[in-house]
Amino acid sequence: MDKVQDNRAWFLIIPVFLIVAFSAVLPLMTVVNYSVQEIFGPGQTFFVGTEWFESVLADDRLHDALVRQIIYSLAVLAIEIPFGILIALGMPGGRSARTSLTLVLLALPLLIPFNVVGTIWQIFGRGDIGLLGATFRAIGIDYNYTNNSAHAWMTVLVMDVWHWTSLVALLCYAGLQSIPPAFYQAAKIDGASKWAVFRYIQLPKMRGVLIIAVLLRFMDSFMIYTEPFVLTGGGPGNSTTFLSQYLTQMAVGQFDIGRAAAFSIIYFLIVLLFSFVFYTIITKTGEGEKK
Amino acid sequence: MATIQFDNLGHSYHPHPSKPDDYALRRLSQEWEDGKAYALLGPSGCGKSTLLNIISGLLVPSEGRVLFDGLDVTRCTPEERNIAQVFQFPVIYDTMTVYENLAFPLRNRKVPAADVDRRVRQVAEALDLTADLKKRAQRLTPDAKQKISMGRGLVRSDVAAILFDEPLTVIDPHTKWILRRKLRQIHEEYRLTMIYVTHDQVEALTFADKVAVMYEGAMVQLGTPQELFENPQHTFVGYFIGSPGINLMPCTLGSDHALVEGIAIPLPERGVGGAVPTVGGRFELGIRPEFVELTRTGTSGAIPVQVVGVDDLGTSKLATLRMGNHTLKARLSEDQEIPALDAAIRFPTRWTKLYRDSHLVN
Structure with a gap:
């Protein structure tokens, strides 16, 4: 068949082009535009060059938020990934009612809107009427997430684990299900221990889904906003103020648009950098031993 | 090394099997000798993989027992049975x-490092894997990967038996041939009990000392390749082994002969003698194309036939003949002349087999 040359074909990509332009490219460029201007009001803008970037990078509060954020995200990964793998390993296989029930139960937390999760835990942790808070109080622990920063911190972390470990578990479960039964049979015949089966069959076969799980959980937790906002409002003090919370305070609270735009771009680059590093590490550990 | 016995062994995937069709593997009692190479041959779904998994211990049979050297191992794990198995993929x-792949089964069994190293190198040498030993297994071709799978089976010197579940499916034809010969050599050298599942008759016949032919869950014959060829116990064996398969014609019985469309064909002595009822059951007469004697009309006992076609196969000729409503194949030597008009055939009584409900009458 001859190829037909017709430049009108370009018109066919117009819808996609427009959608991407309006949904991604234009907003991003707007932010870039704001980040180099001082804005007093409509029509009153002045070009300030890299001034905003310099002030953001020198901001101590931002450094604190960034450190807090990195610790938080690493903690999320350190808990949710092993925990998710464990749950996936313990899940029943095959097509039984038990399997379906487990899948539905696991999927439930994922279906709850973020701010509802925050509200649930806010009530759950209250010392007067919340089950968790009241229980702690009953056994003599002075638990109070509204004025003890360690408690607030733990609560935000546990809430995230409660909300998102399912995702990791479901991804790992999908990875485990794709392993042909012959691998387990061969391992049995080779006399492999449970640990060896995990280390040499299950873990390598889950690598693909684990990359996805780590990246998703890292990016999401790095951008966490709604749940701590509902639960603690970033407090007590600044103890649970993460990057996006600080950014929102800057952009919406103080209406410091230029500064917030510069912050956004730096934020974006940080997420990109971390994701790239994680991706490289995981893909490389798979191949590194080859040579 | 072990002698393998099946004692009333049967398996059904149904919880309450009632009719024969419910069985993936029908009742079976047999003894397989130590140090021999066996092949399980049959089409897909005939129960050969079920039997293999029962032998290896991956499947617990619903009925009967499996014994290794007289010991009941029916409920033992593959590890307890000390079995090695190579899978299709x-x-x-x-x-x-x-x-590390080759050393894995040994290291799991806490074999001393020096012995591991010696065995691994030996097996790698036998399978031409020495050059790849340091490479990561993932990077190799499917051929080489399957060689590794086989190597992991062969590396253990003390196994009761090595089971192969259609191991050469993914291998290209040339390498297939080499690998099969390799296995054969290894077998002869170490006298391991080997069980080889396949649906390819050439593979089974060239590999095994004894071939078990399976059909619809039943083992219809266990014998040497020669026995399968010369004395098929079941019409399926006649049809499945040999190319083309056995000629089969429905018949009725006379006193010392079979009647195919009114034509009398003499039967071997033992085939009659009163023991065989002449009615009841469905009778068929079978003869391999290799044993059909082509001659001219007028020869004593010859039945006139019409030559429909001749295929020259290079080393032999294959004639298609019509006798009444039946089409027969006859394999003839290259130099044999084929009469165009007055062709006739004879059925040597030694090779003429009578089947009743598909089973050989003798």
């Missing part, structure tokens, strides 16, 4: 090198 440990 290569199973390798991706993150390990070829060496």
Whole structure:
């Protein structure tokens, strides 16, 4: 068949082009535009060059938020990934009612809107009427997430684990299900221990889904906003103020648009950098031993 | 090394099997000798993989027992039975090198490092994997991966038996041939009990000392390749072994002969003698194309036939003949002349087999 040359074909990509332009490219460029201007009001803008970037990078509060954020995200990964793998390993296989029930139960937390999760835990942790808070109080622990920063911190972390470990578990479960039964049979015949089966069959076969799980959980937790906002409002003090919370305070609270735009771009680059590093590490550990 | 016995062994995937069709493997009692190479041959779904998994211990049979050297191992795990098995598709440990893959079964059994090294190198040598030992297994071709799978089976010197579940499916034809010969050599050298599942008759016949032919869950014959060829116990064996398969014609019985469309064909002595009822059951007469004697009309006992076609196969000729409503094949030597008009055939009584409800009457 001859190829037909017709430049009108370009018109066919117009819808996609427009959608991407309006949904991604234009907003991003707007932010870039704001980040180099001082804005007093409509029509009153002045070009300030890299001034905003310099002030953001020198901001101590931002450094604190960034450190807090990195610790938080690493903690999320350190808990949710092993925990998710464990749950996936313990899940029943095959097509039984038990399997379906487990899948539905696991999927439930994922279906709850973020701010509802925050509200649930806010009530759950209250010392007067919340089950968790009241229980702690009953056994003599002075638990109070509204004025003890360690408690607030733990609560935000546990809430995230409660909300998102399912995702990791479901991804790992999908990875485990794709392993042909012959691998387990061969391992049995080779006399492999449970640990060896995990280390040499299950873990390598889950690598693909684990990359996805780590990246998703890292990016999401790095951008966490709604749940701590509902639960603690970033407090007590600044103890649970993460990057996006600080950014929102800057952009919406103080209406410091230029500064917030510069912050956004730096934020974006940080997420990109971390994701790239994680991706490289995981893909490389798979191949590194080859040579 | 072990002698393998099946004692009233049967398996059904149904919880309450009632009719014969419910069985994936029908009742079976047999003894397989130590140090021999066996092949399980049959089409897909005939129960050969079920039997193999029962032998290896991956499946517990619903009925009967499996004995290794007289010991009941029916409920033992593959590890307890000390079995090695090679699967249809290569199973390798991706993150390990070829060496580590081969050493894995030994290391799991706490074999001393020096012995591991010696065995691994020996097996790698036998399978031409020496050059790849340091490479990561994941990077190799499917051929090499399957060789690793086989190597992991062969590396253990003390196994009761090595089971192969259609191991050469993914291998290209040329390598297939080499690998099969390799296995054969290894078998002859170490006298391991080997059980080889396949649906390819050439593979089974060239590999095994004894071939078990399976059909619809039943083992219809266990015998040497020669026995299967010369004395098929079941019409399926006649049809499945040999190319083309056996000629079969429905018949009725006379006193010392079979009647095919009114034509009398003499039967071997033992085939009659009153023991065989002449009615009841469905009778068929079978003769391999290799044993059909082509001659001219007028020869004593010859039945006139019409030559429909002749295919020259290079080393032999294959004639298609019509006798009444039946089409027969006859394999003839290259130099044999084929009469165009007055062709006739004879059925040597030694090779003429009578089947009743598909089973050989003797």
